Amino acid sequence: MTAPLYAIPGTPPAGLPEEAPQAARTVAEVLAQSQVETVIDELDRDLIGLAPVKSRIRDIAALLVIDRLRAQHGLAAQAPSLHMCFTGNPGTGKTTVALRMAQILHRLGYVRKGHVVSVTRDDLVGQYIGHTAPKTKEVLKKAMGGVLFIDEAYYLYRPENERDYGQEAIEILLQTMENQRDDLVVILAGYKDRMDTFFQSNPGMSSRIAHHLDFPDYATPELLQIADRMLSATQYRFGDEAREAFDSYLRLRIAQPHFANARSVRNALDRARLRQASRLYADRERVLGADELSTIVAGDILASRVFANAQKDAP
Numbered sequence: 001m002t003a004p005l006y007a008i009p010g011t012p013p014a015g016l017p018e019e020a021p022q023a024a025r026t027v028a029e030v031l032a033q034s035q036v037e038t039v040i041d042e043l044d045r046d047l048i049g050l051a052p053v054k055s056r057i058r059d060i061a062a063l064l065v066i067d068r069l070r071a072q073h074g075l076a077a078q079a080p081s082l083h084m085c086f087t088g089n090p091g092t093g094k095t096t097v098a099l100r101m102a103q104i105l106h107r108l109g110y111v112r113k114g115h116v117v118s119v120t121r122d123d124l125v126g127q128y129i130g131h132t133a134p135k136t137k138e139v140l141k142k143a144m145g146g147v148l149f150i151d152e153a154y155y156l157y158r159p160e161n162e163r164d165y166g167q168e169a170i171e172i173l174l175q176t177m178e179n180q181r182d183d184l185v186v187i188l189a190g191y192k193d194r195m196d197t198f199f200q201s202n203p204g205m206s207s208r209i210a211h212h213l214d215f216p217d218y219a220t221p222e223l224l225q226i227a228d229r230m231l232s233a234t235q236y237r238f239g240d241e242a243r244e245a246f247d248s249y250l251r252l253r254i255a256q257p258h259f260a261n262a263r264s265v266r267n268a269l270d271r272a273r274l275r276q277a278s279r280l281y282a283d284r285e286r287v288l289g290a291d292e293l294s295t296i297v298a299g300d301i302l303a304s305r306v307f308a309n310a311q312k313d314a315p
Helices: 028-032 036-046 051-072 094-107 132-143 168-178 194-202 203-208 222-235 243-252 262-282 289-292 300-302 305-313
Strands: 084-090 118-119 147-151 185-189 211-215
Touching: 028 036, 028 051, 036 051, 036 094, 051 094, 051 194, 051 211, 084 094, 084 194, 094 147, 094 185, 094 211, 094 289, 118 132, 118 305, 132 147, 132 168, 147 262, 168 222, 185 194, 194 203, 222 243, 222 262, 243 262
Parallel strands: 084 185, 084 211, 118 147, 147 185
Antiparallel strands: none
């Protein structure tokens, strides 16, 4: 009896090449093959607000999809420049968006791996002569095939210190960003005013950045939604009047220095959980159910020194 041509339906026998997938001819076919819209939908779902940023990400994804179709007709000679700059205050989602951007680039075939290597100045710049180049090149080696995310990138440039080696790291980055642009995307991040100054002092870097995305601060209602999600993810919730108390906390905290958006929300909730734990711990004989163990009450919020300081500063 002759063996069947295919032992498993749809699988070619050993020695025969697999049939190449049909080239996409429409936007819908590219999206179906790459599943890019899944990543964009996750970005919409996972991040509160940031409408301008999400719109720009969709625009970049659209550019890459169309560029992929153009390449099939011989209309594109090389990959577009995809290096980016994310500006905004801390806690506005820059790192999260960088991770999603890497996924989009990978699914559309613009980077091989789609991973993100996140670094700061200390990871790139050495302390003595001959130290910076190996450090920077090692980081670049790890990032190849993905995205290099440099937070507070303006610290690479310190003109006031003539013995600083940050400029050496910048020169290596510039060369790699140009020569390896088909295998590495660099995202610079930091405060907008400082990044503007950095680009003015480093026009070579500025000319290599194709996309600038500004991340706005969250409004108080958005910060409350973020708090709800953070609590839900750890199986906590606001009790009666606790959410209103946290709303009041946010309005006071935003007006104080060093507010860091979602990062400050997380820190405030961590402190509220500590107060809740101390409150429950003090009543040692009480039988505690799931409701008591998962509820943040108003007092856990109002005990913050933010309220005490506000009363002290009141006229």
